Structure formats: C-alpha cells, structure tokens
Amino acid sequence: MLGVAHVLGLLLAIFGVAYSLPVACSIIMGDGLWPQFLIAAVINSGIGLAIALATLKFRRELKARDGFLLVTLVWVLMSASATIPLLMALPELSFTRAFFETMSGLTTTGSTVLSGLDHLPPSLNFWRHSLQWFGGLGIIVMAVAVLPLLGVGGMQLYKAEAPGPIKDEKLAPRITETAKSLWLVYTTITAAGIISLRICGMSWFDAICHSFSAVGLGGFSTHDASIAYFNSPAIEFVLIVLMLIASLNFARHFIALRRLSLQTYTRDPECKSIFIILSASVVGVAALLTWHGVYPTFFTSLRHSAFNVVSMATTTGLVTQNYATWPVFAPFWMLFLSCIVCSTGSTGGGIKMFRTLLLARQAGREMKLLVHPSAMASVRIGGRVIPDRVADAVLGFIFLYFMTVALLTFALLLSGLDFESSFSAIVAAINNTAHGLGNVGPVRNYHSLTDFQTWTCTAAMLLGRLEIFSVIVLFTPAFWRK
Numbered sequence: 001m002l003g004v005a006h007v008l009g010l011l012l013a014i015f016g017v018a019y020s021l022p023v024a025c026s027i028i029m030g031d032g033l034w035p036q037f038l039i040a041a042v043i044n045s046g047i048g049l050a051i052a053l054a055t056l057k058f059r060r061e062l063k064a065r066d067g068f069l070l071v072t073l074v075w076v077l078m079s080a081s082a083t084i085p086l087l088m089a090l091p092e093l094s095f096t097r098a099f100f101e102t103m104s105g106l107t108t109t110g111s112t113v114l115s116g117l118d119h120l121p122p123s124l125n126f127w128r129h130s131l132q133w134f135g136g137l138g139i140i141v142m143a144v145a146v147l148p149l150l151g152v153g154g155m156q157l158y159k160a161e162a163p164g165p166i167k168d169e170k171l172a173p174r175i176t177e178t179a180k181s182l183w184l185v186y187t188t189i190t191a192a193g194i195i196s197l198r199i200c201g202m203s204w205f206d207a208i209c210h211s212f213s214a215v216g217l218g219g220f221s222t223h224d225a226s227i228a229y230f231n232s233p234a235i236e237f238v239l240i241v242l243m244l245i246a247s248l249n250f251a252r253h254f255i256a257l258r259r260l261s262l263q264t265y266t267r268d269p270e271c272k273s274i275f276i277i278l279s280a281s282v283v284g285v286a287a288l289l290t291w292h293g294v295y296p297t298f299f300t301s302l303r304h305s306a307f308n309v310v311s312m313a314t315t316t317g318l319v320t321q322n323y324a325t326w327p328v329f330a331p332f333w334m335l336f337l338s339c340i341v342c343s344t345g346s347t348g349g350g351i352k353m354f355r356t357l358l359l360a361r362q363a364g365r366e367m368k369l370l371v372h373p374s375a376m377a378s379v380r381i382g383g384r385v386i387p388d389r390v391a392d393a394v395l396g397f398i399f400l401y402f403m404t405v406a407l408l409t410f411a412l413l414l415s416g417l418d419f420e421s422s423f424s425a426i427v428a429a430i431n432n433t434a435h436g437l438g439n440v441g442p443v444r445n446y447h448s449l450t451d452f453q454t455w456t457c458t459a460a461m462l463l464g465r466l467e468i469f470s471v472i473v474l475f476t477p478a479f480w481r482k
Helices: 002-029 034-054 064-081 083-089 095-106 122-137 139-150 155-161 164-168 175-199 204-215 233-246 250-259 269-291 298-313 329-340 353-371 388-414 419-430 451-465 469-475
Strands: none
Touching: 002 034, 002 064, 002 122, 034 064, 034 083, 034 122, 064 083, 064 095, 064 451, 064 469, 083 095, 083 122, 095 122, 095 451, 122 175, 122 204, 175 204, 175 233, 175 250, 204 233, 233 298, 269 298, 269 329, 269 353, 298 329, 329 419, 353 388, 388 419, 388 451, 388 469, 419 451, 451 469
C-alpha cells in the first residue's frame, strides 16, 4: 500500500501542473479567478509532494494488482482535487455536485449539473473542458510517459487503464515511447480541430473548448444550447469528423501517420464495422424523421440525424436538436449505439466494437457446433484466431456490464426516479456519454437529481471509464490476500 501511496503522491503533484492552463485562461480572459486556481494548484501539488516524500523509502516497482488500485485511486482523488476551484468560485455548489462535474469531465462523460454555461466565468468553462481533454486518452497513459523519469515503472498502469487489445500492443519498444506517441497523435488531432473550428466561425475560446470535447468524446459545451447555439452546418461537419476520428483506435492513427497510409484502417475489422453501422443508422434515422414529418426535407433530416447519431453513438453527447422529441425508436437506438460503436483504444466508452464482434463470432461458432458437434471451429477477428481465454474474459465483462446496469438502475428506481430516466441515466453514465432520456435528456442536465441519485450516476461513470473489472476487483477477497 505504501508503495502505491508514493506513486499516487507523485501523480497528484504532477496533476497540480494542469492548473496552469486555467490560470493562463483566467489572466487572458480577465475573469479574476486565477488566484483560486493557483491556490488549488498549490494545495494539490503540496499534498502530493508530502505523500511522495513521506513514502519515499517504500518506493518500488509496482506489481500488476498495484496498478488496479492506483488507477482507481487516481481517478477518485484527482476528481476530488479538481473540485477545489469550482467550490471556491461557485459557493452555492455542493461537493456532491462539484465532484459529479469533475468526475464527468475526467471520465469524458460530459454530463453536467451546471446551468447558465453562457455566463459561467471563462476559466471555469475552460477547466471543465481541460478535464475532458486530460481524461480523453487517460491521465494514466500520460503519467506512463512521465513516471519513468522519476524512477517509477509504468507498464502495470498502462495495462490497467488501457482498454481492449491495445493492452498487449506496443507501438514502440518501450511503454514510455508508446504513451508519448499516443499523446502526440492526440495533441495533433486536437490542434487540427481547433484550427478547423476557428475557420468555420467559432471564437478561439469556443474552438479550443469544443475541440477538447470532440477529441475527448466528452459532451461539455460552453453554451447551454450546446452546438445548436452556433446553427452552423460547417461546424457540425468538423465536429462529426473529429468525433469519428476519436472513436477509432489511436494506435491505428499513429501507424497511419507513421506510414503515411490509410491501409491500417482498411485492415481493421472494428473500423469497418463502425462505419457500416453508423452509415446505416444515420440514413435510417433520417428516413424515419422524414417519414414522420419531423423536418420538411430529407436533407434537413440527414443533417440533424448525422450529427446527433454520431455524437450519441461515439459517446460524446454534444447536441444540436432535442432528439427526445423524435419518434421513440430514434433516441433509444442512439442510446443502444453508445453501448457498442466505439473502438478499443479510443477515447470512447461502452462495451466497444471488439467485444461486440467477438460475441457475434462466438454466437456463430456455438450455432455451428450445435449442427456439427465434432467440427474444429475457432473464433477469428480480422484474420486472427482469438484465444479462448480472451473470449472467456469478454463474456465475464459482458455479464458484469449488464449486472451493473441492472443493479444501478434498480437503485435509482428505489430512490423514486422514473424508469426511463433511471435506465437511460445509468446506461449513459456507464457508457460515458452525456445524456440519457426523460429527466436527463438532451435539453436537460442532472441538476434535478437528488444527492443519492447523483452519487449513483457518479459511481457508474467511474465503473464505465475503468471498464468495471479494474474497480470491482478491489472488492474481492483474493485481491487483498498476500
């Protein structure tokens, strides 16, 4: 435990540096909040350094199970420390709601309890979006690139946080170089998004914040009306492209940039499936909206369908329309897509496309064995044979995923929330997408929830971001046995 505490202290100290961004924003925008952010940075780094120095003699190479404990503690404590400027600048905000807001940011969920975003001090808005950007590819992945310089290994952390097959795929001989490569790609895409949004008419401030949201696949906006505020097809198109890029495996982006070739995408079974499903869904929802007369023409329906379906499916949550008023099939289909569309190694949440493909192949294999019990049938994805151990792990994850959704939905029902709001809020939270339906729909926020309901959704966000196993394993007796 003390060895974990030492690394945790280092991470908290490093996280204090992140406050330099809102400090600079506050000074540039002149909102006068830079002292609060500076105080938060000093508190954060001071506590982190104190913990690190107090446990210095216990520094050691982390074991695999240490990584799971550290990952969970980092997400919880960084979310807690990130509430300091919110609590100081907004005295009426309770710790429960401030913690929900920062956890929503760091997990790239994008749900909010704040209203009046158009009039919120710019540095606070910028801080919220910065949390999404840092959380997008993972604070832990960033730390992997830094900690070796401090004499702390990072492979265990990377495996604990990084989802899916990327756990065992190195882009460079050392994990440090892998993490740096991923962050380089992430930063490059973000910069391209900022410039593109500025060209399309956004202010520099809005362009930076919304590029952070789109690349991190989070749903925060600087306006209560979200992207509807701009009413710009060009802005919507740029954001669609950013969201699609961010929903794919960032390892693929690195390889494509290194080789200057798109061949890596054509060989990726996840990428093919994502684009097929999204294309069919966008056209299908547009046809449904036209058929029901929601919009006057098919092309208007296609515009609004494309943005909102892609945003919801990629677990982003930026909106241009109140899709809760669309024919009931559309919003529930979009909520379903948020469960499966994102690729492993992306900044999105949900079950992920790799697991979906694996389960589909496994179901086909079982049906084949029912007809031909003696057949030698293996599960293949992208031409690669998937070991039974991986298939078993995926089945275990799916079981925990649906049991978590069911139990937390019942918890919200027990608290008095209606079924539509309860179910959709938990699915949205565990998939790390911004909006559910009903009381937590696209034109509402989570401010109406009670403290118990807010903490329940906060727990779902953490479980979803760390892919359930990393958190639940901490509550098993085997984890704590020596």
